[in-house]
Amino acid sequence: MSIQHSFSGSILCIRNEASVFLFDKETIDHNPYHQAKQLGPTGKRLDYITWHQHHMFMAQTLKEMSPLSEEKACGCYIVDQEHYQIASGFSGQLDSSEPDISCSHAIFVALLRMQRVGKSGENCVMYTSRFPECAECIKRIREAKISKIVYWVDDNDDGEEDKDVLEIDGVTCEKYSPMRRISIDFHDGRG
Numbered sequence: 001m002s003i004q005h006s007f008s009g010s011i012l013c014i015r016n017e018a019s020v021f022l023f024d025k026e027t028i029d030h031n032p033y034h035q036a037k038q039l040g041p042t043g044k045r046l047d048y049i050t051w052h053q054h055h056m057f058m059a060q061t062l063k064e065m066s067p068l069s070e071e072k073a074c075g076c077y078i079v080d081q082e083h084y085q086i087a088s089g090f091s092g093q094l095d096s097s098e099p100d101i102s103c104s105h106a107i108f109v110a111l112l113r114m115q116r117v118g119k120s121g122e123n124c125v126m127y128t129s130r131f132p133e134c135a136e137c138i139k140r141i142r143e144a145k146i147s148k149i150v151y152w153v154d155d156n157d158d159g160e161e162d163k164d165v166l167e168i169d170g171v172t173c174e175k176y177s178p179m180r181r182i183s184i185d186f187h188d189g190r191g
């Protein structure tokens with residue numbers, strides 16, 4: 001590992017291959033990571049995200065954890081009224097050959113976890129990267145009494161019928177409307 005120490009103005013930068021611990025002014029002024037964190041006139045960051053955006057971001061991130069193909073990759077994130085996570089899952093997370101596991105879909109996994117910790121879906125919102133295509137998942141959403149599903153895409157040919165069935169049971173279905181790009185660079189791009 002190589003470590004460099006350098007002075008720029010009064011700020012010391014210590015760099016190694018993995019990280020930069022302090023930043024000089026030039027770095028702060030020219031690096032997009034820092035530019036995005038600038039404050040607006042009210043003193044708040046200009047780019048902070050809402051709960052709604054956060055929850056869908058989590059569902060999409062869980063999708064990225066799925067080892068399955070793009071057609072079958074899915075993430076599901078369930079929150080309560082106070083925006084706390086109740087359960088989450090991604091497709092392929094569980095082995096569907098296990099005794100009480102009839103499928104490995106993201107929604108199934110998340111609802112199974114919710115059931116195992118004895119939580120009800122009442123007043124909870126389910127964020128999912130895809131509207132469910134599977135009858136078992138839809139049945140479990142209804143049984144869990146989830147209040148609302150927010151989905152990113154709907155590839156389900158019977159999606160409208162399934163939504164009608166869910167809505168009759170009091171489950172509101174809403175397509176997520178992306179308003180902005182949200183990304184986090186996990187490279188160490190600060191130096």
Ligand SMILES: O=c1ccn([C@H]2C[C@H](O)[C@@H](COP(=O)(O)O)O2)c(=O)[nH]1
Binds near residue numbers: 072073107131
């Ligand atoms: O979490 C998931 C995973 C898959 N689906 C969709 C995608 C497929 O068209 C069908 C069937 O998938 P199988 O893995 O062959 O059972 O379900 C989904 O909705 N949610």
